[in-house]
Amino acid sequence: MATPLFFVFFTFSLLSFPFFSLQTAFIAPIHKDHNSLLYSISVHVKTPLRPANLHLDLGGAFSWIDCYNHYNSSSYRLVKCNSPLSDSFNHGVCGSCIQAPTPTCGNDTIFTYVYPEKPSIRDEYVDYLNAKLTDSENVVTDVLALSTTDGSRSGSLRQVSYMPFACVKTNFLRGLARNVIGLAALGRANESIPLTISAKFNSPRIFAICLSGTRLGSGVAFFGSKGPYIFSPNVDLSKSLIYTPLLFNPQSGSIYTNWLPSYEYYIGLSAIRINNEVVRFNTSLLQFEPVHGRGGAKISTSTTYALLQSSIYRAFAMAFMKEAARLNFTLANAVEPFGVCFEGSSVEMTAAGPRAPVVYLEMEKGKVVWKLGGRNSMVRIKKLGVDLWCLGYVNGGEFPRTPIVIGGLQMEDHLLQFDLEKYRFGFSSSALMQGTSCSKFNFSSSDNFL
Ligand SMILES: *[C@@H]1O[C@H](CO)[C@@H](O)[C@H](O)[C@H]1NC(C)=O
Ligand SMILES: *[C@@H]1O[C@H](CO)[C@@H](O)[C@H](O)[C@H]1NC(C)=O
Ligand SMILES: *[C@@H]1O[C@H](CO)[C@@H](O)[C@H](O)[C@H]1NC(C)=O
Ligand SMILES: *[C@@H]1O[C@H](CO)[C@@H](O)[C@H](O)[C@H]1NC(C)=O
Ligand SMILES: *[C@@H]1O[C@H](CO)[C@@H](O)[C@H](O)[C@H]1NC(C)=O
Ligand SMILES: *[C@@H]1O[C@H](CO)[C@@H](O)[C@H](O)[C@H]1NC(C)=O
Numbered sequence: 001m002a003t004p005l006f007f008v009f010f011t012f013s014l015l016s017f018p019f020f021s022l023q024t025a026f027i028a029p030i031h032k033d034h035n036s037l038l039y040s041i042s043v044h045v046k047t048p049l050r051p052a053n054l055h056l057d058l059g060g061a062f063s064w065i066d067c068y069n070h071y072n073s074s075s076y077r078l079v080k081c082n083s084p085l086s087d088s089f090n091h092g093v094c095g096s097c098i099q100a101p102t103p104t105c106g107n108d109t110i111f112t113y114v115y116p117e118k119p120s121i122r123d124e125y126v127d128y129l130n131a132k133l134t135d136s137e138n139v140v141t142d143v144l145a146l147s148t149t150d151g152s153r154s155g156s157l158r159q160v161s162y163m164p165f166a167c168v169k170t171n172f173l174r175g176l177a178r179n180v181i182g183l184a185a186l187g188r189a190n191e192s193i194p195l196t197i198s199a200k201f202n203s204p205r206i207f208a209i210c211l212s213g214t215r216l217g218s219g220v221a222f223f224g225s226k227g228p229y230i231f232s233p234n235v236d237l238s239k240s241l242i243y244t245p246l247l248f249n250p251q252s253g254s255i256y257t258n259w260l261p262s263y264e265y266y267i268g269l270s271a272i273r274i275n276n277e278v279v280r281f282n283t284s285l286l287q288f289e290p291v292h293g294r295g296g297a298k299i300s301t302s303t304t305y306a307l308l309q310s311s312i313y314r315a316f317a318m319a320f321m322k323e324a325a326r327l328n329f330t331l332a333n334a335v336e337p338f339g340v341c342f343e344g345s346s347v348e349m350t351a352a353g354p355r356a357p358v359v360y361l362e363m364e365k366g367k368v369v370w371k372l373g374g375r376n377s378m379v380r381i382k383k384l385g386v387d388l389w390c391l392g393y394v395n396g397g398e399f400p401r402t403p404i405v406i407g408g409l410q411m412e413d414h415l416l417q418f419d420l421e422k423y424r425f426g427f428s429s430s431a432l433m434q435g436t437s438c439s440k441f442n443f444s445s446s447d448n449f450l
Helices: 002-021 084-089 193-201 310-326
Strands: 026-032 039-045 050-057 064-066 093-095 109-112 137-149 154-168 180-185 206-210 219-223 242-247 265-267 269-274 297-299 306-308 341-343 359-363 368-372 378-383 386-391 393-395 404-406 415-419 424-427
Touching: 039 180, 154 193, 193 219, 242 368, 242 415, 269 310, 306 310, 310 393
Parallel strands: 050 180, 064 154, 297 404, 306 393
Antiparallel strands: 026 039, 026 137, 026 219, 039 050, 039 137, 064 180, 093 109, 109 137, 137 154, 206 219, 206 415, 242 265, 242 424, 265 297, 269 359, 306 404, 341 386, 359 368, 378 386, 415 424
């Protein structure tokens, strides 16, 4: 009996090893932290490789990592002055350090005042007269490793060497999910994780994310792959993608990078409809303003619920309540941060989420429409003595930098593709309507050697 098993094992290795070692498509699980309601990706970093969770920041230009809490790796390198990567820090300074070499102490190395960048800074009102400068930090490169994939399951880990990270002090992580040690930047900057991977492996400059809201399973990110993206039971979500151009804001909002473009992703929203009810708002709010980067409709994984500028929010909430009344939803006292909530008992539950008015985000004058059902617009609040379904779009204030921010709730269980070759954004219809969900990617692998 032993011989055939031995034989089978070897045949399998011979077949699978060359296949996986040539794979240039990668995946990483995406977890939702149910305290902070933020997302992180699970990767491996350093040498020897260690698992690490990094906050998922779709609009980030440059990743960062805690360099002060036992940074122990034989493969880190400080970014030297006048090295190619130092050009990315044209406003950094060159410095030296007299102590023992560590990731935060080296001679002739770049210090940056620009990165690390907290995601929230891109949406903060910029007061140029009272700018607070951050500490300057070193920049390191180190090994990042992710599982390769054929699109349907995970294969062996493969290393991406010299991935750049700005260093942060441990307290910089405050406000993020408790288990993260840094941030994964997925913006359209050349130093971001997806574009670094695509450049290293000469793979398509395309990545995709599928966020899951459930505690039962994680979502998934695909890098360097235009598909397939296969979820159990054998549903390829790349087949149902609909595309619209990606727009780029010429002006970063952050005070630290105000001479740079924004690396975030925007879509050309032209109208919003709730069932047949058009949400009437001043669409010139969406035009990009050239000095502070205000305007536009962007997609953000660092925002839990969609944020709408006050006047847009009011019109949206009115239209939603009007349509909800037709479904006999009963209004209730709203709880923070929501402005509109309904009695839980008045909302009917279906397999694809609560039966709610449908939100249609219209692009290209209505030629392209992203349909969001109750799963993507309602939030259940259930605690002692309270059972509510609240509208998962919140008031973003009178003068936000970005009048429409599409948040995590709106994206969950849709596969979203960012194609930086054709500069287009692809979105699938709800995975739930296709008999699967973003938590149904098969991460188990018989092949997970390092
Ligand atoms: C760093 O890692 C090496 C190898 O894993 C180990 O021998 C060493 O004790 C670690 N040092 C610290 C300061 O954690
Ligand atoms: C930097 O150079 C000085 C002078 O050569 C040396 O004493 C010091 O140890 C070096 N620092 C590091 C971190 O290598
Ligand atoms: C980013 O990379 C592309 C392709 O390699 C290159 O053409 C472009 O100049 C780079 N952009 C910057 C700002 O360095
Ligand atoms: C629409 O918004 C633009 C830009 O904020 C503003 O200049 C204009 O006055 C607004 N129009 C109306 C009718 O409110
Ligand atoms: C709403 O309630 C009215 C009166 O009870 C009923 O006739 C109608 O069918 C209900 N509508 C829905 C969508 O449940
Ligand atoms: C997931 O992949 C593993 C290894 O390839 C396989 O054995 C298993 O049957 C798959 N599970 C599902 C639910 O498809």
